[in-house]
Amino acid sequence: MSRIGKKPVELPSGVTASVSGQTVEVKGPKGARTFKATDDVTLSVEDNGVLVTPRGKSKRARQQWGMSRTQIANLVTGVTEGFKKELEINGVGYRAQMQGNTLKLALGLSHDVEYKVPEGITVTAPKPTEIIVEGIDQQVVGQVAANIRQYRKPEPYKGKGIKYKDEYIFRKEGKKK
Incomplete structure (x- = not known):
């Protein structure tokens, strides 16, 4: 189990995230960024964060789980602090x-x-x-x-x-x- 992947990506105030298919778009005070995840993970926007879950138990799905969550966290950091x-x-x-x-x-x-x-x-x-x-x-x-x-x-x-x-x-x- 990915310890990083389990945590949802918190969205600070002033930041919005939208998921369409495998693409996440994050908008914040410094601009907007997008990330396209692989088909090995499922993306969803919960009450105040983005949740990444693996599809299946394959090694690749588990690898992409933590990596995708970190990429989305970097998007949030980029549009807030830079x-x-x-x-x-x-x-x-x-x-x-x-x-x-x-x-x-x-x-x-x-x-x-x-x-x-x-x-x-x-x-x-x-x-x-x-x-x-x-x-x-x-x-x-x-x-x-x-x-x-x-x-x-x-x-x-x-x-x-x-x-x-x-x-x-x-x-x-x-x-x-």
């Missing part, structure tokens, strides 16, 4: 700034890197060494943050590059004579 990833830039001369819908990164390359921010995502650079990625879709927020980090991953000797705020960089010792 998701946020924070990045830090370390290195002499490394900096970031927003210009309209484009993030300009100076990362020690021969040219500045320009990253066009996708729709539905907000990227801010409150300091030249800090980038904040926000949005209502957890997957897209994480992907945008990973794409930005990819331009200059942190290296293990001096720690230069773009890293997540809570990331620990394992440092290596340099050559000895």
Whole structure:
């Protein structure tokens, strides 16, 4: 039995959910999101939450049960609070700034890197060494943050590059004579 799947997804005030077939649509103060569940689970809206139940006792139905419930919970979190990833830039001369819908990164390359921010995502650079990625879709927020980090991953000797705020960089010792 799925411990996660048993609990209904609570809907806070200001959030509405509607189920049509295998699709759940959640509307909240930050926007609307949808999720299409597989045929292995049944979705229903109870008094103040969305309930997910498995169809049958197969292994796949039990796997989809907890996963579907978590996906719906992420929809609710996204439309109420949103998701946020924070990045830090370390290195002499490394900096970031927003210009309209484009993030300009100076990362020690021969040219500045320009990253066009996708729709539905907000990227801010409150300091030249800090980038904040926000949005209502957890997957897209994480992907945008990973794409930005990819331009200059942190290296293990001096720690230069773009890293997540809570990331620990394992440092290596340099050559000895």
